Amino acid sequence: MNILVGISRVPDTATKIIIGADGKSIDEKGVKFIINPYDEFALEEGLRLKEKYGGTVVTITVGPEASKEVIRSALAMGADRAVLIKTEGFFDSFFAAKNIANYAKQFNPEIIFFGRQSVDFDSLMVPAMVAEFLGLPSITIVSKLTIDGTKVVAERDVVGGKEIVETTLPCVISAQKGLNEPRYPKLPDILKAKNKPIEEITPEQLEPKVEILGMEIPLRARKNKIVGDSDQEIAEIVKLLHEDAKVI
Amino acid sequence: MKKILVYLEPLENKLKRVSYELITAARQISEKTSATVSGIAFNGTKEALETAKEFGLQHTYLIDAPLFASYSASLFSKAIAELIRSKEFDLILFPAHTYGFELAGRVSANLDAAYVSDCIALDISNGDLIVKKPVYAGKSHITAKLNGNIKICSLRPNVFTATSSPVAEIQIEKFEPNVSEADRKECVVNVMKNEGKLDVLEADIVVSGGRGIKGPEYYHLIESLAALLGGAVGSSRAVVDAGWRPHSEQVGQTGKTVSPTLYVACGISGAIQHLAGMSSSKYILAINKDKDAPIFKVADYGIVGDLFNVIPKLIEEIKKYKE
Numbered sequence: 015m016n017i018l019v020g021i022s023r024v025p026d027t028a029t030k031i032i033i034g035a036d037g038k039s040i041d042e043k044g045v046k047f048i049i050n051p052y053d054e055f056a057l058e059e060g061l062r063l064k065e066k067y068g069g070t071v072v073t074i075t076v077g078p079e080a081s082k083e084v085i086r087s088a089l090a091m092g093a094d095r096a097v098l099i100k101t102e103g104f105f106d107s108f109f110a111a112k113n114i115a116n117y118a119k120q121f122n123p124e125i126i127f128f129g130r131q132s133v134d135f136d137s138l139m140v141p142a143m144v145a146e147f148l149g150l151p152s153i154t155i156v157s158k159l160t161i162d163g164t165k166v167v168a169e170r171d172v173v174g175g176k177e178i179v180e181t182t183l184p185c186v187i188s189a190q191k192g193l194n195e196p197r198y199p200k201l202p203d204i205l206k207a208k209n210k211p212i213e214e215i216t217p218e219q220l221e222p223k224v225e226i227l228g229m230e231i232p233l234r235a236r237k238n239k240i241v242g243d244s245d246q247e248i249a250e251i252v253k254l255l256h257e258d259a260k261v262i
Numbered sequence: 263m264k265k266i267l268v269y270l271e272p273l274e275n276k277l278k279r280v281s282y283e284l285i286t287a288a289r290q291i292s293e294k295t296s297a298t299v300s301g302i303a304f305n306g307t308k309e310a311l312e313t314a315k316e317f318g319l320q321h322t323y324l325i326d327a328p329l330f331a332s333y334s335a336s337l338f339s340k341a342i343a344e345l346i347r348s349k350e351f352d353l354i355l356f357p358a359h360t361y362g363f364e365l366a367g368r369v370s371a372n373l374d375a376a377y378v379s380d381c382i383a384l385d386i387s388n389g390d391l392i393v394k395k396p397v398y399a400g401k402s403h404i405t406a407k408l409n410g411n412i413k414i415c416s417l418r419p420n421v422f423t424a425t426s427s428p429v430a431e432i433q434i435e436k437f438e439p440n441v442s443e444a445d446r447k448e449c450v451v452n453v454m455k456n457e458g459k460l461d462v463l464e465a466d467i468v469v470s471g472g473r474g475i476k477g478p479e480y481y482h483l484i485e486s487l488a489a490l491l492g493g494a495v496g497s498s499r500a501v502v503d504a505g506w507r508p509h510s511e512q513v514g515q516t517g518k519t520v521s522p523t524l525y526v527a528c529g530i531s532g533a534i535q536h537l538a539g540m541s542s543s544k545y546i547l548a549i550n551k552d553k554d555a556p557i558f559k560v561a562d563y564g565i566v567g568d569l570f571n572v573i574p575k576l577i578e579e580i581k582k583y584k585e
Contacts, residue, residue: 060452231401
């Protein structure tokens with residue numbers, strides 16, 4: 015079974031965002047980059063499928079040279095090899111999806127996994143776009159997955175509940191938190207990962223469909239009325255919720 | 263911008279609230295560009311679609327066939343793409359939720375169109391479509407321009423306020439796309455609704471608990487307060503990771519991003535990932551026994567105290583207004 019897993023490099027979720035000198039991106043100085051947390055669920059699911067059915071797990075990343083550090087972590091988790099579609103600076107989701115689809119056309123995966131979203135631009139765009147480019151079915155935001163032969167059954171989150179969706183391989187799946195418990199690589203795996211190949215690919219250049227004009231830190235003036243826990247003070251807060259915020 | 267298409271979701275004899283928000287956003291763009299606005303709905307009743315008049319929608323397409331009785335991303339997006347192509351729409355608005363994300367992504371790939379997801383503001387400047395979108399879980403916002411002939415945006419629910427602008431009539435026009443059962447690549451076979459439970463994404467008020475709640479057996483405090491306020495129950499990551507509450511309730515960077523009118527944080531210290539998921543709420547009330555907890559920095563109202571004392575008193579006080 016050929017398994018393709020999208021991996022993106024994102025700032026650690028604890029990062030305090032500071033706007034860079036260009037006013038359009040973040041200042042990366044001192045920022046720790048990690049594998050996108052949702053991609054770990056995607057990769058873990060791919061690895062489990064390989065363990066069950068055999069095959070090859072290839073990770074694919076669109077990003078700069080510096081992405082190799084997180085790619086090595088993915089290889090340490092157990093991916094067989096990696097592909098880096100190398101590009102510096104901002105690129106839009108259309109660019110990423112198109113180039114991933116281009117690679118998938120040669121690799122012919124039975125299944126493609128992504129995280130539900132990258133926690134940088136939070137766009138939730140790439141999985142559905144890749145599926146459309148390849149003419150494949152897609153099930154996104156999946157928290158439970160069963161594969162039997164070519165039959166795929168997924169449980170996924172929708173607003174107000176869950177639904178069960180069925181499809182057949184080949185398909186695209188995006189992983190929600192809770193799909194599995196991603197493994198921690200052990201030292202020998204980390205050492206082995208150093209010798210696994212990372213293939214670099216020059217992307218198909220596309221006219222940017224989306225241009226970033228600026229980035230800002232949202233500021234919302236808060237009333238900041240902080241009180242103690244006496245009956246009187248609590249009554250005062252409730253009164254404010256009623257009269258001021260009009261929510262009660 | 264000449265023709266705007268809005269994705270409408272019928273729900274019994276109305277539309278989902280986000281549909282009215284989308285109609286309002288489209289109307290505001292049309293006022294600046296004199297573009298026309300149409301809706302597209304799958305299998306809605308006449309009564310449901312008629313409710314869009316209140317918000318100024320004068321025309322909608324209806325795809326009304328048994329084939330579309332249940333959702334499929336590949337099938338629905340193919341039908342929508344055909345409508346856009348044949349009627350030459352140049353701006354399409356979707357809701358930013360599970361279905362909307364899939365449909366918008368597929369339609370943009372199908373039509374080679376620019377797409378920005380989860381927008382919180384739309385504007386026209388020198389004829390360009392300029393949007394604002396939260397990134398890094400809302401820690402920052404980007405302003406972006408969409409290029410090309412066809413532009414697609416998904417809009418975050420609860421952000422664009424639906425405003426009334428009634429029109430006398432709405433024209434409902436049937437559209438029959440050239441698709442078949444073979445285009446249904448995914449099948450929804452079962453739907454499990456959280457019966458009687460409001461989703462944090464849809465609620466006007468969200469009451470969340472954090473580590474300060476000490477154990478799942480005390481969560482009834484959070485639930486009682488939420489029930490009294492008619493709100494949804496949320497949770498911090500710590501509470502979900504401890505297995506006390508389901509992931510569907512998690513608010514924050516690896517959970518849901520919410521923007522209710524009132525967010526009540528009980529026993530939540532305010533880790534940066536949590537703040538990212540709720541700081542666009544209109545009003546924030548924090549209850550925490552640590553007066554230095556970061557949550558108080560983003561709060562409109564704060565009560566420093568033990569939540570086991572504060573919540574019951576709060577409930578008592580609120581009841582006075584409810585009666």
